[in-house]
Amino acid sequence: MKFSMLPSVFAQMFKKPWTNKFPAKYAPSNTTNFLADVGAGKAKLIPPIETPPNFRGKIQYDKEKCIGCQLCIKVCPCEAIEFKPKEKKIKIFLARCCFCSQCNDICPTDCLSMSDEFLLADADPYSKDLIVE
Amino acid sequence: MKQTATTKTTYHIPIGPIHPALKEPVFFEFELDGERIIDVDVKLGHIHRAIEWASRKRNPIQILYMAERVCGICSYCHPAAFALAVEDAADIVAPERAEYLRVIQGELERICSHLLWAGVAAHEIGFDTVLYLTWQVRERALDLTEYLTGNRVTKAMMMIGGIRRDITKDMLPRIQKDLQYFKDCYNKLGKVFLNDKTVRMRSQGAGILTEEDALKLCAVGPTTRASGVKKDVRVDTSYFAYGDLDIEHITPDKLTGVVNGDVYDRIIQRLLEVKQSIELIEQCIDKMPSGDIVAEPKLAKLLAQLKKVTGEGVGRHEAPRGEVIHYVKFDGNDAPYTWKIRAPTYNNILPWIPMLKGEQIADIPIVAASTDPCMSCTNRVGIVKDGNKYEMTKEELHRLSVEKTRRLMK
Numbered sequence: 001m002k003f004s005m006l007p008s009v010f011a012q013m014f015k016k017p018w019t020n021k022f023p024a025k026y027a028p029s030n031t032t033n034f035l036a037d038v039g040a041g042k043a044k045l046i047p048p049i050e051t052p053p054n055f056r057g058k059i060q061y062d063k064e065k066c067i068g069c070q071l072c073i074k075v076c077p078c079e080a081i082e083f084k085p086k087e088k089k090i091k092i093f094l095a096r097c098c099f100c101s102q103c104n105d106i107c108p109t110d111c112l113s114m115s116d117e118f119l120l121a122d123a124d125p126y127s128k129d130l131i132v133e
Numbered sequence: 134m135k136q137t138a139t140t141k142t143t144y145h146i147p148i149g150p151i152h153p154a155l156k157e158p159v160f161f162e163f164e165l166d167g168e169r170i171i172d173v174d175v176k177l178g179h180i181h182r183a184i185e186w187a188s189r190k191r192n193p194i195q196i197l198y199m200a201e202r203v204c205g206i207c208s209y210c211h212p213a214a215f216a217l218a219v220e221d222a223a224d225i226v227a228p229e230r231a232e233y234l235r236v237i238q239g240e241l242e243r244i245c246s247h248l249l250w251a252g253v254a255a256h257e258i259g260f261d262t263v264l265y266l267t268w269q270v271r272e273r274a275l276d277l278t279e280y281l282t283g284n285r286v287t288k289a290m291m292m293i294g295g296i297r298r299d300i301t302k303d304m305l306p307r308i309q310k311d312l313q314y315f316k317d318c319y320n321k322l323g324k325v326f327l328n329d330k331t332v333r334m335r336s337q338g339a340g341i342l343t344e345e346d347a348l349k350l351c352a353v354g355p356t357t358r359a360s361g362v363k364k365d366v367r368v369d370t371s372y373f374a375y376g377d378l379d380i381e382h383i384t385p386d387k388l389t390g391v392v393n394g395d396v397y398d399r400i401i402q403r404l405l406e407v408k409q410s411i412e413l414i415e416q417c418i419d420k421m422p423s424g425d426i427v428a429e430p431k432l433a434k435l436l437a438q439l440k441k442v443t444g445e446g447v448g449r450h451e452a453p454r455g456e457v458i459h460y461v462k463f464d465g466n467d468a469p470y471t472w473k474i475r476a477p478t479y480n481n482i483l484p485w486i487p488m489l490k491g492e493q494i495a496d497i498p499i500v501a502a503s504t505d506p507c508m509s510c511t512n513r514v515g516i517v518k519d520g521n522k523y524e525m526t527k528e529e530l531h532r533l534s535v536e537k538t539r540r541l542m543k
Contacts, residue, residue: 008321009262054280054282054298071433077198098287099284100198101283102289105297
């Protein structure tokens with residue numbers, strides 16, 4: 001058959017595009033201003049696609065539960081976790097994190113967990129958003 | 134006046150080290166007579182990232198995630214082969230359920246990888262509609278991967294002595310629904326790839342690798358099976374749960390009755406393997422026993438156990454591109470004494486030489502891509518002809534390939 005895909009191509013022409021236009025239908029010229037507008041209620045944010053059930057996003061750290069055993073430091077593949085000897089607590093640098101959730105698995109007190117948060121892009125690797133402590 | 138200098142009838146073009154059709158940086162030097170390729174020379178070793186060296190200060194659990202980053206498309210088979218090697222050295226036996234779950238992940242990765250390859254192959258011959266159709270199906274496969282593992286590419290699934298995430302009962306309907314979708318698409322894509330005139334014209338009789346050459350040059354995976362060599366680690370040695378499953382060697386003559394060993398046969402081979410993978414996942418879901426998914430749930434204990442290990446282990450796994458071998462040796466420290474990887478593409482590089490001899494320049498992209506080498510992008514080709522240097526960019530090479538398709542269509 002010469003044009004075996006023609007039916008699929010025509011069907012495709014009348015389908016809605018799959019792309020979810022996050023955060024807005026047209027890319028805003030200034031993201032900061034756009035976010036300020038969203039905050040003021042002037043603009044609307046198109047929500048992102050839902051994350052899957054086992055999604056591994058930004059690490060959550062429950063400081064109270066942590067006993068300072070340093071096991072997470074031992075298994076972290078990218079050396080993203082630092083130990084604070086005075087407080088006996090840890091500090092996680094998300095700029096280095098590879099989101100494997102191995103520290104969650106080894107933690108004896110379950111003080112670490114993965115959240116759904118994935119908007120972590122930042123120009124500064126040491127910004128406040130990218131350090132969990 | 135008598136001409137003193139002899140006229141050169143052949144000229145050389147270097148391709149690489151960085152080229153879109155070569156998935157890893159490899160350097161080719163072609164000797165050409167007009168459009169015909171007379172001789173090919175391949176040079177390796179441009180992408181040494183010292184991964185094996187970096188492993189010497191990490192413990193086996195950390196290395197799992199480093200193995201995952203050896204290759205983006207094979208982000209499951211490298212940790213799988215590494216875990217097999219460590220289990221071999223430390224005498225750890227994974228529970229039965231984990232073995233079935235490992236097969237499911239491995240086969241899902243094969244579906245993703247072969248669909249990706251099919252799209253790239255279509256793109257190389259200038260048939261971009263098929264690229265989008267194939268990758269539409271692949272998107273669904275990636276969504277399923279994301280649903281099962283939490284991530285699309287770096288899955289972080291493998292654990293020494295088991296697997297990290299279970300497939301629960303409520304996940305099964307989604308898996309079955311997606312497998313049904315793949316089956317429907319398999320028929321549709323099969324028609325496009327096997328009956329379409331454009332694909333046939335460019336792939337039949339191009340890049341022939343004979344059975345003898347495939348055996349002699351130790352080709353692995355779909356490349357060697359497409360030449361009629363029955364070589365498949367899943368069948369030849371029993372690992373994971375493959376021993377319990379109904380699996381046999383697949384060669385293109387299953388569909389067409391003859392083995393030609395050309396690019397067309399490699400397309401058939403990969404399509405048949407996608408079908409086989411879908412069937413294997415279905416079998417696994419049916420036969421999967423209940424039970425634990427890791428041999429040692431306490432990771433601190435596992436680390437202490439691995440620290441005491443002395444000796445060596447070898448792990449072999451049938452990756453989408455062929456057999457991947459990991460060798461690991463422990464000497465009683467945290468980190469292994471040595472770790473060596475043999476990726477399948479390494480074996481599939483020498484078969485390029487018999488494949489490319491006698492072909493045209495425009496056939497280089499599709500023939501080089503037909504072994505599914507591991508890809509890194511952006512490239513240019515420099516042509517040195519009669520002392521003048523000029524460059525052939527990726528776009529130009531692609532244009533030549535598209536032009537040949539158009540020429541044949543007339």
